[in-house]
Amino acid sequence: xxxxxxxxxxxxxxxxxxxxxxxxxxxxxxxxxxxxxxxxxxxxxxxxxxxxxxxxxxxxxxxxxxxxxxxxxxxxx
Numbered sequence: 001x002x003x004x005x006x007x008x009x010x011x012x013x014x015x016x017x018x019x020x021x022x023x024x025x026x027x028x029x030x031x032x033x034x035x036x037x038x039x040x041x042x043x044x045x046x047x048x049x050x051x052x053x054x055x056x057x058x059x060x061x062x063x064x065x066x067x068x069x070x071x072x073x074x075x076x077x
Contacts, residue, residue, distance in 0.1 A: 001015075001024065016039075019037050020039050
């Protein structure tokens with residue numbers, strides 16, 4: 001949902017409720033996106049790189065793409 005600045009000022013409570021329900025609200029200024037309205041979340045967890053080390057396994061053939069998939073992307077049969 002995209003609303004202009006004036007509309008956002010007059011309908012802030014209703015827009016905030018929509019954001020809490022999961023809707024994306026973008027506030028525009030002069031018709032161009034200016035702000036994203038986001039809900040405040042308490043207690044966000046700080047990201048720790050490597051916290052899932054040895055818990056996630058990637059298949060040995062992960063980087064190999066089958067020929068039929070490559071051909072499909074390239075429009076070949």
